[in-house]
Amino acid sequence: MAKILRIDMGNQTVQWQDVEQKYHQLGGRGLTSRIVSDEVDPQCHPLGPNNKIVIAPGLVSGTSAASSGRISVGGKSPLTGGIKESNAGTNWAQIAGRLRIKAIIIEGMPQDDTWWGIHISNEDVTFFNADEYAGKGLYDAYPKLFEKYGSKTALMGIGISGEQKMSMAGICFSDKENRPSRFAARGGLGAVLGSKHLKFIVVDGQGAPGVEIADEALFKQGRKKLTDALMNHDVTKPGGGLNSYGTAVLVNILNEVGGLPTRNFREGRFKGAGKISGEAMSELCKKRGGVGKMGHGCHNGCVIQCSNVIPDKDGNELVSVIEYETTWALGANCGIDDLDAIGTMTRMCNDMGIDTIEAGGMLGVAMEAGLIEFGDSKGAIKLLEEIGKNTPLGKILGNGTEATAKMYGVVRCPTVKGQSLPAYEPRVIKGIGMTYAVNPMGGDHTAGYTIASEILGAGGKTDPFDRDKAELVRNFIYTTAFIDTSGHCLFIAFAILDIPTGFEGFVEECNGLLGTQWTADDVGRIGKEVIDREIAFNRAAGLGVADDRLPEFMKYEKVAPHEGLWDITDETLDSVLA
Amino acid sequence: MKNIMIVFVKLFAGLKDLYPALAIGDAMAVDIPEKATVEQLARQMKIPSFKLVFVNGITQNSDTILSDKDEIAFVPPVGGG
Numbered sequence: 001m002a003k004i005l006r007i008d009m010g011n012q013t014v015q016w017q018d019v020e021q022k023y024h025q026l027g028g029r030g031l032t033s034r035i036v037s038d039e040v041d042p043q044c045h046p047l048g049p050n051n052k053i054v055i056a057p058g059l060v061s062g063t064s065a066a067s068s069g070r071i072s073v074g075g076k077s078p079l080t081g082g083i084k085e086s087n088a089g090t091n092w093a094q095i096a097g098r099l100r101i102k103a104i105i106i107e108g109m110p111q112d113d114t115w116w117g118i119h120i121s122n123e124d125v126t127f128f129n130a131d132e133y134a135g136k137g138l139y140d141a142y143p144k145l146f147e148k149y150g151s152k153t154a155l156m157g158i159g160i161s162g163e164q165k166m167s168m169a170g171i172c173f174s175d176k177e178n179r180p181s182r183f184a185a186r187g188g189l190g191a192v193l194g195s196k197h198l199k200f201i202v203v204d205g206q207g208a209p210g211v212e213i214a215d216e217a218l219f220k221q222g223r224k225k226l227t228d229a230l231m232n233h234d235v236t237k238p239g240g241g242l243n244s245y246g247t248a249v250l251v252n253i254l255n256e257v258g259g260l261p262t263r264n265f266r267e268g269r270f271k272g273a274g275k276i277s278g279e280a281m282s283e284l285c286k287k288r289g290g291v292g293k294m295g296h297g298c299h300n301g302c303v304i305q306c307s308n309v310i311p312d313k314d315g316n317e318l319v320s321v322i323e324y325e326t327t328w329a330l331g332a333n334c335g336i337d338d339l340d341a342i343g344t345m346t347r348m349c350n351d352m353g354i355d356t357i358e359a360g361g362m363l364g365v366a367m368e369a370g371l372i373e374f375g376d377s378k379g380a381i382k383l384l385e386e387i388g389k390n391t392p393l394g395k396i397l398g399n400g401t402e403a404t405a406k407m408y409g410v411v412r413c414p415t416v417k418g419q420s421l422p423a424y425e426p427r428v429i430k431g432i433g434m435t436y437a438v439n440p441m442g443g444d445h446t447a448g449y450t451i452a453s454e455i456l457g458a459g460g461k462t463d464p465f466d467r468d469k470a471e472l473v474r475n476f477i478y479t480t481a482f483i484d485t486s487g488h489c490l491f492i493a494f495a496i497l498d499i500p501t502g503f504e505g506f507v508e509e510c511n512g513l514l515g516t517q518w519t520a521d522d523v524g525r526i527g528k529e530v531i532d533r534e535i536a537f538n539r540a541a542g543l544g545v546a547d548d549r550l551p552e553f554m555k556y557e558k559v560a561p562h563e564g565l566w567d568i569t570d571e572t573l574d575s576v577l578a
Numbered sequence: 579m580k581n582i583m584i585v586f587v588k589l590f591a592g593l594k595d596l597y598p599a600l601a602i603g604d605a606m607a608v609d610i611p612e613k614a615t616v617e618q619l620a621r622q623m624k625i626p627s628f629k630l631v632f633v634n635g636i637t638q639n640s641d642t643i644l645s646d647k648d649e650i651a652f653v654p655p656v657g658g659g
Contacts (some may be wrong), residue, residue, distance in 0.1 A: 104643040233655075234629070235656060236656050240655070240656075241654065241655055241656030241657055241658075242656070245591055246658070248658065249590070249657075249658050250656070250657075250658040252588070252590045252603050252651075253590060253651075253656070255603070256634050256635060257632060257637070274601065274603020274604065275602070277589065277602060277603060278658075279594060279603075280602050285604065324658045452657065455630075456629075456630070456655075456657055457629060458657065459632055463637070494657045562635065
């Protein structure tokens with residue numbers, strides 16, 4: 001039977017606990033949010049002794065289900081002040097699932113300044129002193145730890161930003177070649193781990209018993225249907241859009257529709273968009289050769305493989321991965337059209353354990369404040385260096401977009417619930433704006449990816465300017481919460497929206513695993529339960545409906561080229577998840 | 579003889595490979611008959627299929643009638659996030 005591993009950082013002890021009945025049918029986000037709701041005082045200080053970090057593989061993570069290596073991390077966010085769930089694609093999830101870890105709960109804080117690491121194997125759980133890695137980059141630490149613990153392991157860790165309890169600190173998981181590159185990035189959960197002086201968790205898959213499956217035949221049937229859908233859908237198939245050009249294939253498209261936020265959300269089109277697009281990355285890989293690669297997978301068993309390895313001028317590795325959000329945040333949002341500079345900044349973020357969306361949002365505001373000019377990539381790199389040096393300026397910047405805007409009196413501050421908005425202009429694409437506003441996580445596109453319908457036409461095309469989107473947004477948010485619970489990558493959404501047998505297979509996989517008899521209706525029901533619980537936590541933490549709003553400047557500053565304004569009424573917003 | 583108009587066409591993702599000399603994100607000027615539709619333009623440019631088409635930044639469809647100086651972008655099925 002899977003167990004819950006409870007770790008007390010106060011005295012460095014662990015307990016394996018039976019899984020309570022109420023948690024049996026949950027995994028991933030559904031489980032982390034449930035445990036956080038059950039165990040964390042919503043009014044606690046996020047960096048104080050009463051916050052917890054909860055980590056859970058998805059329901060099918062660790063099985064042979066395609067593209068299912070998502071690990072969920074939850075806690076109270078130091079960035080938003082509300083509940084936070086952030087997830088990443090990594091072998092760490094697969095190994096945790098195979099070790100029959102239902103969830104890990106990290107609580108308490110040590111009394112001294114020792115930095116700790118934890119090694120989890122099928123045999124035991126041991127603590128190790130991690131002081132030698134403190135104050136150093138993750139590109140320094142990860143190879144040493146893999147050398148020490150072997151290749152059958154996967155790593156989770158925090159960088160300097162997490163040690164310094166900065167609100168843009170994410171949690172970094174290793175990719176399948178052991179790079180520090182797969183992030184549960186958003187909401188500052190790295191700072192919470194930092195407050196507990198936990199630097200790393202190593203999971204070792206040797207001798208792992210594997211995930212228990214209630215009905216193997218049904219599971220396999222569902223797995224095949226979903227895999228077939230993924231392998232045949234134009235977006236997710238081998239050689240398809242995601243595989244060939246990565247997520248950044250969206251740059252040119254969003255630019256074309258006037259929805260690519262540019263220079264701190266001043267405009268909707270960026271002249272240099274083509275240079276920072278997925279097509280440009282693909283061309284760079286072909287031209288420079290070397291280790292450059294599109295179609296790179298973030299974890300074993302992913303059939304989509306939308307990650308990349310970007311080469312430098314000599315064909316050596318500059319960084320993995322530059323996602324759409326990253327090339328936008330550090331590119332268009334800062335007026336920077338140089339992929340090498342974006343790659344350098346991405347590597348710095350990986351090394352320091354930083355969320356690239358929050359970093360790009362912060363840099364845009366810093367440019368707005370006049371610290372450097374828009375388009376100044378060398379200046380942007382210097383500002384990121386300040387974070388690594390932990391200077392007073394670095395402390396301000398490291399606490400994110402909203403903290404920087406407050407310190408410098410910047411009104412054009414693109415955040416919701418204190419979290420930087422992602423790469424879609426809400427004044428032009430209304431549904432994603434509604435998602436940003438009302439989802440419990442703050443400015444977040446993955447909470448309800450209506451772009452699939454509003455721009456890309458998956459599951460039926462909707463008009464991005466249409467304001468009557470409460471139902472669309474609601475359905476996306478609830479379904480997403482279930483996908484995040486399953487452990488599948490959110491990108492299965494394209495295939496399950498368009499191919500009915502893919503959706504059937506998705507549900508059958510879960511039923512096969514758990515022995516349940518869920519139908520399509522249960523997907524929405526379970527997703528709603530997850531969201532309702534997260535909202536209840538936020539309300540108890542003091543976040544009200546007034547926090548479910550976009551920044552005010554979007555109501556009175558038109559964005560070119562469509563001259564869009566944010567014009568969704570409060571009543572409509574409040575109806576979405578009522 | 580029909581009058582000719584000029585439109586500006588962008589091709590994204592794999593469709594750009596049809597015109598390798600076209601720089602990423604750039605538009606090419608194309609002469610087409612007046613009142614040509616998106617479908618006629620696609621046929622003239624030998625674009626085998628597309629999932630989305632934007633005309634002046636707005637989603638349109640194959641039947642949309644084009645005007646002089648329109649900016650058109652053809653997109654195959656893609657996704658991301």
